[in-house]
Amino acid sequence: MAGKSFFIDTTRCTACRGCQIACKNWNQNGASITKNTGSHQNPPDLDGNTFKLVRFSEVESKGKLAWYFFADQCRHCLDPPCKDTIQGYVDGAVVQDEATGAVVYNEKSKTAPFDEVRSSCPYDIPRKTADGRIVKCTMCIDRVSNGLLPACVKVCPTGTMNFGEREAMLVLAKERLEKLKAKYPNAQLLDADSIRAIYLVVDDPKKYHKFAIASATPGIDRKLALRRMVKPVRSLLRFISPV
Ligand code: SF4
Ligand code: SF4
Numbered sequence: 001m002a003g004k005s006f007f008i009d010t011t012r013c014t015a016c017r018g019c020q021i022a023c024k025n026w027n028q029n030g031a032s033i034t035k036n037t038g039s040h041q042n043p044p045d046l047d048g049n050t051f052k053l054v055r056f057s058e059v060e061s062k063g064k065l066a067w068y069f070f071a072d073q074c075r076h077c078l079d080p081p082c083k084d085t086i087q088g089y090v091d092g093a094v095v096q097d098e099a100t101g102a103v104v105y106n107e108k109s110k111t112a113p114f115d116e117v118r119s120s121c122p123y124d125i126p127r128k129t130a131d132g133r134i135v136k137c138t139m140c141i142d143r144v145s146n147g148l149l150p151a152c153v154k155v156c157p158t159g160t161m162n163f164g165e166r167e168a169m170l171v172l173a174k175e176r177l178e179k180l181k182a183k184y185p186n187a188q189l190l191d192a193d194s195i196r197a198i199y200l201v202v203d204d205p206k207k208y209h210k211f212a213i214a215s216a217t218p219g220i221d222r223k224l225a226l227r228r229m230v231k232p233v234r235s236l237l238r239f240i241s242p243v
Helices: 018-026 081-089 107-111 114-120 151-155 166-181 218-240
Strands: 004-009 053-061 064-072 094-096 103-105 161-165 188-190 197-201
Touching: 004 166, 018 053, 018 151, 064 197, 081 094, 081 103, 081 114, 151 161, 161 166, 166 188, 166 197
Parallel strands: 004 197
Antiparallel strands: 004 161, 053 064, 094 103, 188 197
16 A cells, blocks of 8 residues: 555654644644653643643563653544544544545544544544544645655654665564564564554563553454444435435
């Protein structure tokens, strides 16, 4: 599948949070009200003003303390469940850009039920703004469609954040994985076949973040299946009903 992809090499991340700030800056998102939670992760979670968040995890690995950093963001799924959910309520509220594959919500998504949209995302990404819009990373579609890199990639000083043609990113990711495998037998690429933000980790993905890999949402899948069955019938009824 063509289009663009990120390759996010967590082994190079120093948690400087340049990407997080650049994302806020480019999207003109304000600061979030936050508090000290005993972690450098700040704010504590993604929110309506924070589309990219560097997650910090202190975990035990092979009897030692490990400190893992995970620059979390929308994965721009090849077949995005959030799009199915939103479009089930309002047509034309999500664009999947043909050239890049970016999944972008517009103002119409406001009318979809936020809780259902959020829980249909296997990576727990969508958030809501104070004025009710459902938001997330846009792949900086405005920058990328003008030949620029996404803001988070542009500022990353360590080579963690990479972006380009999908095939090139997959090659880069696989080459880096091969290099790391000798020292880190658990090194792996996360869900690389189904998403456009491909993470490389060297330990159990759950040690980095609960939603580092796709979580199953069977309840939502059943609802979506039902809505897909009902939607054509609704449209037909609208078509044949007298005006
Ligand atoms: S800018 Fe790069 S090194 Fe800094 S936190 Fe983001 S991904 Fe990590
Ligand atoms: S990661 Fe979540 S929000 Fe992003 S495209 Fe996939 S389902 Fe949608």
